[in-house]
Every structure is written in C-alpha cells, then in structure tokens.
Amino acid sequence: MIPIDPLWLLVLPLLFAMGWFAARLDFRQVQSQQRTDFDELAAGVEALLEDNSQEAMDRLLAAIRQNPEALGLQKALGRYYRQKGLPDRAIEVHLALLGRTPLSDSLREQLVLELAHDYMAAGIFDRAEQSLDLLRPGTLAQQALALKLDLMQRQRRWADALTIAQQLSQAANDPQAYRIERFHFLMELGEAAKAAELISDHPRLQAGSEPVLGLHVCGVCGFQTRRHYWQCPGCHSWDGLHLIQ
Ligand SMILES: [Zn+2]
Incomplete structure (x- = not known):
C-alpha cells in the first residue's frame, strides 16, 4: 500500500473550511480572497506531489493564516509539526491561535494543552509546566495530569511524580493504576520497603x-x-x- 502523507488529511478540511469562509463574505471580497487562498493551497498541493514537505507545510501555513476560521485545521497543523520533530513551529501556530480573540473556554483549554505538549517536545520544561498550571480543573484534568506525570519524570522529580501517579490512580478509582511507575518512583526515592508493598517480587528489589x-x-x-x-x-x-x- 502507498503510504499517505498526513498533510493530505489537512488539505481536504481546508477546502471545506474555505468554502464556508467564502460564503460569509461579499462577492468582491470573495473573488480576491479566494484566489489568494486557493493559490497558496494549490502551491501547497503541488509541493506535496513533488514530495517537498517543507515547501508544502510553508504553503499550507500561509493558506491557513489567510483563513482564520479554520481553527480545527490549525490545531491539526500544530500537532503535525510536533510529530515531524518541529516543536518550534507547533509553538508558533498554537501561540498565534491563543493570541486571537474571541476564543471559547473549551478551545482555549485545548490549545493550552497542545502548547504544553509542544514545550515538552521542545525540552522547555518550565514553560510546559506553566502552561499546564493555566488549565482549570475540568474536562482536560486527566490529560493534563498524565502530561504532568511525563514532565516530572523527564526532570527526575520523583516525589512529585509519585504524588501525581497517586492522584491519577485515585481519579481512575483503580488502586492498581500506575503501579509499576509508583514502584520505580519509590525505588528512585530510596523507599525500597514501600516499593515492595506494591510489587514484592520485582527484580529491582534484588538488583545491585x-x-x-x-x-x-x-x-x-x-x-x-x-x-x-x-x-x-x-x-x-x-x-x-x-x-x-
Ligand atoms: Zn523504549
């Protein structure tokens, strides 16, 4: 099977979004605006066909900048950059989105969580943590806590990691959740006896x-x-x- 570049998945929703955007403007505006949008999009698609994903991403980003209604698409582009190992560009896209008003509370929270992922991928841990602290307790709490657990582990902050793993286990109402992680956090903290209460036969207990x-x-x-x-x-x-x- 021929692998499909995920950029193609961005192109189709952009076409739909631009049709909707165009319908909201008067006819003369539509004519000039639409031409620019479609020029950029056409150039982006051409670059995709030539397998030049850098050029394709630049063109699609330009098309998206001219089409501020396509919020979901912009979120997807940010995520795409991150997966391609370009967290700086993901940060640029997500920050630009956050700077726009008005945004619904729910969209703002989602974008802040995406931004925390971006900073984490870029290794900017303090900003990732600050972003997570901006989230209110609510629908994204579990995802935010799970990301915070990663963040604490990357920084070897084992006591904080243990606290968060316990919170996640309680929230899931499952005493077994994150058991292996909690075992190792306790071992890292030099608490072998408490670790053994979680997993009594783990080889790490006998290891030199x-x-x-x-x-x-x-x-x-x-x-x-x-x-x-x-x-x-x-x-x-x-x-x-x-x-x-
Ligand atoms: Zn591995």
Whole structure:
C-alpha cells in the first residue's frame, strides 16, 4: 500500500473550511480572497506531489493564516509539526491561535494543552509546566495530569511524580493504576520497603547498584543500549529493556 502523507488529511478540511469562509463574505471580497487562498493551497498541493514537505507545510501555513476560521485545521497543523520533530513551529501556530480573540473556554483549554505538549517536545520544561498550571480543573484534568506525570519524570522529580501517579490512580478509582511507575518512583526515592508493598517480587528489589552490561533492547520503542536501565532512555517506559546478548 502507498503510504499517505498526513498533510493530505489537512488539505481536504481546508477546502471545506474555505468554502464556508467564502460564503460569509461579499462577492468582491470573495473573488480576491479566494484566489489568494486557493493559490497558496494549490502551491501547497503541488509541493506535496513533488514530495517537498517543507515547501508544502510553508504553503499550507500561509493558506491557513489567510483563513482564520479554520481553527480545527490549525490545531491539526500544530500537532503535525510536533510529530515531524518541529516543536518550534507547533509553538508558533498554537501561540498565534491563543493570541486571537474571541476564543471559547473549551478551545482555549485545548490549545493550552497542545502548547504544553509542544514545550515538552521542545525540552522547555518550565514553560510546559506553566502552561499546564493555566488549565482549570475540568474536562482536560486527566490529560493534563498524565502530561504532568511525563514532565516530572523527564526532570527526575520523583516525589512529585509519585504524588501525581497517586492522584491519577485515585481519579481512575483503580488502586492498581500506575503501579509499576509508583514502584520505580519509590525505588528512585530510596523507599525500597514501600516499593515492595506494591510489587514484592520485582527484580529491582534484588538488583545491585551496578547496571547489568550487554546489549539491551526496549520492547516498547526498540531503543538499543549496551547497559541496562530500569527506565528506557528512548521512550521513558519502565521495565521495557531486555538483555538480548
Ligand atoms: Zn523504549
């Protein structure tokens, strides 16, 4: 099967959005505005066909800038940038959206959460945390907490990570939730006895302080390393690395 570039998924909704946008303007405005929008969009599609995704993204971004009604599309473009490893551009798109008024509370919250993901992907942890603190307790609380848990782990703030994992477990009404994570957070904090109450037969309880050497591969993300880590340096999952040589 031929792989479909996700940029194509952006193009179709843009066409619909521009039709709707055009219907709201008077005829003369429509003629000039529509031509510019479609010129940019056509150039973007052409760049896609030539497999020039940088050019395609620039053109689509220009088309979107001229078409401020396509909010969902802009959110999608921000997410696309992040997945392509371009968090700076995702930040640009999401900040530009947040700077616009009026925005509904719900959309603003979603954008702030996206922005927190962007900052996290860019390694700007303090801004990611500030963004999460802007969210009010509500519908996005679980997603915000889950992202905050990632954030604390990336910064090795194990006590904070433990607190958040406990909150998530309580919110899910599941005492087993995040059990492996909580076990390792306690081990990182030097609380082996409390960790053993969660998982009494975990090999880490018997392990020495020196890491096991040899080729290890992560079963979650495929990361390879010459020594063992309890937390994969590639995907940050716990207990994913296995000795293969
Ligand atoms: Zn991994």
